[in-house]
Amino acid sequence: GGRPPGLPPGPPGLPFLGNALQLPSKDAYKTFTKWGKQYGPIVAVKVFSQSLIIINSVKLAADLLNKSSSSTSFRITRRMVQLSGFDRSIPHLQPTTEFNKSRQYTKMALGAIEMTQYEPEHQRRALRLVIKLAQNPKNIYNEIGVWVALGFEHIAYGTDDEEDASGFVEMGRHALAIFTAASDPMIVWAVDVLPFLRHFPSWLPGMSFKRKAREWKRVLRDILNKPFHHAVRKINAGLTSQCLISRVAESHSLDSLDEDDLVILKNAAMNIYIGGFDTMTSIVASFYLAMVLHPEAQTRGQQEVDSVTGRSRLPTFADRPNLPYVDCIMKEVMRWAIPTPFLFPHVQDPTSDAMVDGVFVPRGSLLIVNTGGIFEDPKIYANPLQFWPERFHDKNLLDPLSIAFGYARRQCTGIHFVEKRLWITIATTLATLNICPPTENNSRMPKAEWTDGPVRLPLTYDAKFNVRTPALLET
Numbered sequence: 001g002g003r004p005p006g007l008p009p010g011p012p013g014l015p016f017l018g019n020a021l022q023l024p025s026k027d028a029y030k031t032f033t034k035w036g037k038q039y040g041p042i043v044a045v046k047v048f049s050q051s052l053i054i055i056n057s058v059k060l061a062a063d064l065l066n067k068s069s070s071s072t073s074f075r076i077t078r079r080m081v082q083l084s085g086f087d088r089s090i091p092h093l094q095p096t097t098e099f100n101k102s103r104q105y106t107k108m109a110l111g112a113i114e115m116t117q118y119e120p121e122h123q124r125r126a127l128r129l130v131i132k133l134a135q136n137p138k139n140i141y142n143e144i145g146v147w148v149a150l151g152f153e154h155i156a157y158g159t160d161d162e163e164d165a166s167g168f169v170e171m172g173r174h175a176l177a178i179f180t181a182a183s184d185p186m187i188v189w190a191v192d193v194l195p196f197l198r199h200f201p202s203w204l205p206g207m208s209f210k211r212k213a214r215e216w217k218r219v220l221r222d223i224l225n226k227p228f229h230h231a232v233r234k235i236n237a238g239l240t241s242q243c244l245i246s247r248v249a250e251s252h253s254l255d256s257l258d259e260d261d262l263v264i265l266k267n268a269a270m271n272i273y274i275g276g277f278d279t280m281t282s283i284v285a286s287f288y289l290a291m292v293l294h295p296e297a298q299t300r301g302q303q304e305v306d307s308v309t310g311r312s313r314l315p316t317f318a319d320r321p322n323l324p325y326v327d328c329i330m331k332e333v334m335r336w337a338i339p340t341p342f343l344f345p346h347v348q349d350p351t352s353d354a355m356v357d358g359v360f361v362p363r364g365s366l367l368i369v370n371t372g373g374i375f376e377d378p379k380i381y382a383n384p385l386q387f388w389p390e391r392f393h394d395k396n397l398l399d400p401l402s403i404a405f406g407y408a409r410r411q412c413t414g415i416h417f418v419e420k421r422l423w424i425t426i427a428t429t430l431a432t433l434n435i436c437p438p439t440e441n442n443s444r445m446p447k448a449e450w451t452d453g454p455v456r457l458p459l460t461y462d463a464k465f466n467v468r469t470p471a472l473l474e475t
């Protein structure tokens with residue numbers, strides 16, 4: 001059939017399959033950028049019967065996802081997500097009352113005010129990471145990953161680091177791996193394409209998804225319940241520090257929640273706990289990678305921090321107005337190494353088509369913002385592949401943090417957390433460490449390369465973390 005008027009242009013596809021065979025299996029955002037150059041800032045492709053609208057323009061993204069957010073905040077329904085029970089976690093909830101409630105809960109722990117009250121804890125935890133890296137530079141990823149996980153465990157469930165003997169970090173990682181496999185828009189499970197398969201018994205060939213879904217459900221049940229009950233036991237014994245569960249206990253009393261509210265609360269806590277594992281590990285690891293590769297930026301950052309602290313104390317949030325270059329580094333890391341190069345697709349209301357800025361958006365289309373492509377657009381950022389924090393002295397330049405976290409009512413619930421935790425981690429690192437290549441002769445210089453997928457991480461690399469201000473690490 002012909003294209004409806006107003007449907008954006010795009011690569012021609014095959015009958016039935018549409019553009020399925022052209023869908024990139026690697027570096028999707030680079031293919032989206034290439035299509036953008038070829039067909040314009042908005043591109044339509046079809047995979048089987050599913051329309052994808054790829055947005056390569058900041059203005060169109062805002063018009064579609066902010067201004068028209070009441071009809072563009074849906075999510076795609078994935079069978080594996082439903083079968084395994086992850087459909088009640090925020091990224092997959094449709095914009096319903098449950099969705100609003102769940103986001104309301106996460107705000108009680110991650111809101112702007114809560115994150116400001118949490119500043120002393122952000123400072124303590126940034127210092128803890130720096131000490132860990134100085135002590136054990138052999139396994140950067142593991143140190144950062146465990147540090148990230150324990151940080152969220154504290155915010156969601158009020159646990160102290162020592163308590164992780166309970167194994168919640170491993171449990172969280174396992175649950176996140178499952179969530180990712182079930183949700184990855186580039187992985188097509190047979191049951192997603194041919195939904196009737198779910199009615200077949202699991203012992204038939206090709207039905208392994210059923211067994212998988214059952215196994216995943218068990219993991220999900222543990223991650224929803226075990227840390228939650230641990231928190232409740234501690235609250236009842238009067239032992240917890242402030243966390244999501246304790247805040248809810250104070251404001252509503254946990255006993256007053258009905259069965260359904262309890263499920264919503266457990267899912268919200270779980271979303272706080274594992275929602276930021278990969279993105280946060282990615283951005284922190286990319287910051288250290290940038291420092292290894294760009295000693296000039298590192299030195300400039302260290303000089304700025306030293307000029308404010310006199311090397312006699314650690315930086316604090318009160319210093320932020322006097323540390324503009326630290327802000328530049330944060331923005332540049334987010335731009336250069338965006339963990340989520342194409343957001344998490346929104347979906348146009350499955351019951352109605354839309355016309356936005358003269359663009360026809362068929363009902364149920366996947367709306368994919370190519371953030372990674374926008375961050376590498378030379379018309380916005382000169383020499384985009386270069387890591388160069390100084391570019392952000394220009395106050396008119398698009399702030400990457402203003403679009404990296406997505407749009408309107410689906411905007412990332414972790415945004416205030418990241419803005420605080422990442423900033424203080426950068427400032428504390430500059431104050432205390434020299435990050436160097438792993439060998440003197442630069443023979444094992446890390447590369448600026450990332451894994452593929454909806455959340456990308458820098459490829460593993462080695463670095464040296466030399467302490468430059470030992471007195472500041474003595475706590």
Ligand code: HEM
Nearest residue numbers: 090091275276279283340343344405406407410412413414
């Ligand atoms: C550098 C770090 C992070 C980046 C780049 C990031 C990015 C994103 C993006 C692009 C989305 C999709 C927004 C949209 O659909 O418009 C998202 C959603 C989400 N993020 Fe983050 N995120 C980060 C950290 C975190 C953290 C720390 C948490 C929690 C502690 C978190 C929890 C969530 C949740 C629950 C959603 C789903 C929101 C919804 O569907 O309504 N993220 N994030």
